[in-house]
Amino acid sequence: MISIRGLAKRYGEQPALQGIDLDLAAGELCVVLGPSGAGKSTLLRCINRLVEPDAGEIRINGEPPPASPAALRELRARVGMIFQQHNLVPRLSVLKNVLSGRLARLPLWSSLLQIFPREDIAIAMEALNRVGLAERAEDRADHLSGGQQQRVGIARALAQQPQVLLADEPVASLDPQTARVVLEDLRSAAHDLQIAVLCNLHQVELAREFADRVVGIAAGRVVFDGTPSALDESALRLIYPGLEPGLHGLAA
Numbered sequence: 309m310i311s312i313r314g315l316a317k318r319y320g321e322q323p324a325l326q327g328i329d330l331d332l333a334a335g336e337l338c339v340v341l342g343p344s345g346a347g348k349s350t351l352l353r354c355i356n357r358l359v360e361p362d363a364g365e366i367r368i369n370g371e372p373p374p375a376s377p378a379a380l381r382e383l384r385a386r387v388g389m390i391f392q393q394h395n396l397v398p399r400l401s402v403l404k405n406v407l408s409g410r411l412a413r414l415p416l417w418s419s420l421l422q423i424f425p426r427e428d429i430a431i432a433m434e435a436l437n438r439v440g441l442a443e444r445a446e447d448r449a450d451h452l453s454g455g456q457q458q459r460v461g462i463a464r465a466l467a468q469q470p471q472v473l474l475a476d477e478p479v480a481s482l483d484p485q486t487a488r489v490v491l492e493d494l495r496s497a498a499h500d501l502q503i504a505v506l507c508n509l510h511q512v513e514l515a516r517e518f519a520d521r522v523v524g525i526a527a528g529r530v531v532f533d534g535t536p537s538a539l540d541e542s543a544l545r546l547i548y549p550g551l552e553p554g555l556h557g558l559a560a
């Protein structure tokens with residue numbers, strides 16, 4: 309689904325990613341672990357071209373990198389993004405927020421007039437249903453809890469009908485129980501909809517619990533790639549170089 313070869317990115321003198329080779333499969337929740345500054349966000353941003361790589365190639369479904377603004381729009385329509393802060397429009401309804409996920413696929417007049425085809429409303433409602441919030445469709449987004457708003461953010465990305473879903477620390481500001489609900493949403497989206505989901509996390513325990521696959525990044529390089537069960541103490545020492553022995557459950 310996603311094939312990354314020789315990806316490199318530096319900001320000024322500082323290399324953020326170097327020599328990244330990764331293949332990501334559809335139908336899988338792949339969690340990216342690594343210390344702060346390791347390059348996790350840069351990796352996700354290179355995939356949807358919020359950041360332009362310096363070297364290497366990223367192919368989604370075998371397609372070459374976008375060479376025109378139209379190709380870039382097309383790529384962004386195929387790649388959904390979920391942020392730490394869900395970026396909803398607070399005073400709009402939940403449904404309108406989710407419908408904004410359809411904008412990349414709708415003509416401009418539709419968004420300007422806020423008139424959405426029946427089919428798009430059905431797609432948005434289905435996405436809301438998937439995260440268990442269909443009955444909140446007409447509520448103002450800012451009347452929902454933080455966890456619910458993050459799940460609306462997931463529904464908005466799913467309404468895009470993406471092939472790839474990128475989530476950059478989507479549970480960083482949520483309590484552990486709500487975080488688990490959100491990660492369950494992401495995992496079931498990967499499995500049920502057969503999309504590739506790439507999710508940055510800083511909680512090792514959540515990666516163990518939810519990931520189908522874990523990629524560890526340290527100082528801009530992939531230092532671990534395996535199943536959560538292979539995430540033992542020596543693997544964690546590679547991913548978190550300063551880690552004390554025996555503290556693996558607490559790595560953050």
Ligand SMILES: Nc1ncnc2c1ncn2[C@@H]1O[C@H](COP(=O)(O)OP(=O)(O)O)[C@@H](O)[C@H]1O
Pocket residue numbers: 319322323324342343344345346347348349350351
């Ligand atoms: N826009 C930017 N300008 C300059 N340096 C950046 C920028 N974004 C990230 N960096 C640097 O690149 C490295 C990787 O950052 P990032 O991808 O945000 O890591 P992570 O998400 O793992 O914390 C860090 O050293 C960070 O300071």
Ligand SMILES: [Mg+2]
Pocket residue numbers: 348349350476
């Ligand atoms: Mg980050």
